[in-house]
Amino acid sequence: MHDVLAGQLVLELGTMVTAPLAGMMLSDMGARVIKVELPETGDPFRAHGGGRYSPPFVAYNRGKESVQLDLRSPEGLANLKRLLERADVVLENFRPGVMEKMGLDNATLRALNPRLVRASITGFGQDGPYKDRPSYDSVPLALSGLSSLILDPEDPRMSGPTIADNITGMYAVQGILGALLRRTRDGQGGHVEVNMLEAAISFMPDAFAQYSRAGIVSGPETRVRISQAYTLRAKDGLLVTVHFSSVQKFWEGLLKVINRADLASDERFATPAARTRNYPELRQILMDVFATRNRDEWVTALAAEGVPGAPVNRVDEVADDPQVRHMGTFVRTEHPTMGEVIGIKSPIRLNGQRRDNPPPPPVLNADAEAIAAEFGFQN
The missing domain is CATH 3.40.50.10540 (Crotonobetainyl-coa:carnitine coa-transferase; domain 1)
Structure with a gap:
């Protein structure tokens, strides 16, 4: 470009x-x-x-x-x-x-x-x-x-x-x-x-489509409920995001990661629609489980099962993320009078x-x- x-x-x-x-x-x-x-x-x-x-x-x-x-x-x-x-x-x-x-x-x-x-x-x-x-x-x-x-x-x-x-x-x-x-x-x-x-x-075209087609007035949790996206605190106090949407294999993989196969037969969570309706209850269960292990352990386990998830990196952590380093996202240039300038590539x-x-x-x-x-x- x-x-x-x-x-x-x-x-x-x-x-x-x-x-x-x-x-x-x-x-x-x-x-x-x-x-x-x-x-x-x-x-x-x-x-x-x-x-x-x-x-x-x-x-x-x-x-x-x-x-x-x-x-x-x-x-x-x-x-x-x-x-x-x-x-x-x-x-x-x-x-x-x-x-x-x-x-x-x-x-x-x-x-x-x-x-x-x-x-x-x-x-x-x-x-x-x-x-x-x-x-x-x-x-x-x-x-x-x-x-x-x-x-x-x-x-x-x-x-x-x-x-x-x-x-x-x-x-x-x-x-x-x-x-x-x-x-x-x-x-x-x-x-x-x-x-x-x-x-x-x-x-945000989705919010207006939800309203015009289904009469749903979206709020802060509307999209994340439908998308089944969660941010959870691990044992070490750090945050993990999990996003398994309505894809069945991601839900099944998450159950393996958290060792809760029993939730598969729980009628509150048996279908994507049920998980959307009962988002607060599922969120609380996941919060309790994720509080038992450290962030990096969860991230590794999620990746091993192919479940979409990531650590919630702070700004000072992003440049050291392995994928970000691989892509060479950040660039360092030297200004003749202002010294080193760190920027983000297109x-x-x-x-x-x-x-x-x-x-x-x-x-x-x-x-x-x-x-x-x-x-x-x-x-």
């Missing part, structure tokens, strides 16, 4: 997560990505945790060039237009109307560069009653219903990674690739629009290949001189 988009120039006007993630994914596929940053501060994510090279910024910005432009000034806007004239994609996550206020509406962009693909990421779309509202990850999660599948209604505390941010960036990449493919047929760019609310809704391979050594994220304005010379910037 490291050269799929070779020769494509992407201008990233975005900040924080959604647009930077999309820009990074395009870079992983070989595109040249120029990150256009704010005067003085650059992307606000740079300063999270202090300095201008924070972990959140590093997470979403490998493989890019950086240049600062003041888009509120005539000179900065003129320089941006020089970039736009030669770009293939411009990627932005401004609020609706900001590009238009800068004089960069779709008609103007088409006049500058008919082949340009504009990708706009918003919280709630370009119009409608919520269009001007600010949006961060947890807001579309709540509106979409996705939070209702995650939060414990008795103790509703937010937890976990950014979901709406990340999946919105991924949907944006899908739209951009589609627009670039269409351009090969008609030579025209276009306007890709993605919003966080619809991205979050699209992330999970997408083409013919067994992917970008193995992407450049580390840029320091602020690192490429200004070279970009100015190449594109003939005004001073």
Whole structure:
């Protein structure tokens, strides 16, 4: 995948997560990505945790060039237009109307560069009653219903990674690739629009199908009951996940692992439907059994019987997992001034290949001189 988009120039006007993630994914596929940053501060994510090279910024910005432009000034806007004239994609996550206020509406962009693909990421779309509202990850999660599948209604505390941010960036990449493919047929760019609310809704089609087809309003346990997925605490206090779905051989293998053949004839658990109905009772039985041996013993025993299961690795354990080490998922690069940077390679391979050594994220304005010379910037 490291050269799929070779020769494509992407201008990233975005900040924080959604647009930077999309820009990074395009870079992983070989595109040249120029990150256009704010005067003085650059992307606000740079300063999270202090300095201008924070972990959140590093997470979403490998493989890019950086240049600062003041888009509120005539000179900065003129320089941006020089970039736009030669770009293939411009990627932005401004609020609706900001590009238009800068004089960069779709008609103007088409006049500058008919082949340009504009990708706009918003919280709630370009119009409608919520269009001007600010949006961060947890807001579309709540509106979409996705939070209702995650939060414990008795103790509703937010937890976990950014979901709406990340999946919105991924949907944006899908739209951009589609627009670039269409351009090969008609030579025209276009306007890709993605919003966080619809991205979050699209992330859980099963919940809406359950409601529309069966009248089931899903909650935090609906999917895991049907899937027969459990997280259990072992004797050493560490966690194990088991997921045997409705596949009979996995259920039979689990009974061998826990030495409870008697459960096969227990009418509460005799069929997948019965196990779904009696999920709390089966969970309690499994919790009691798994408390008798250490985590690694259970993981080994599950693997020996071919039962889907795994240790619940902490973040600091993942890189040492044998399969993760085998795949070479993590990459170490050396930044000339910021030292070693550890990143995650793209999970997408083409013919067994992917970008193995992407450049580390840029320091602020690192490429200004070279970009100015190449594109003939005004001073």
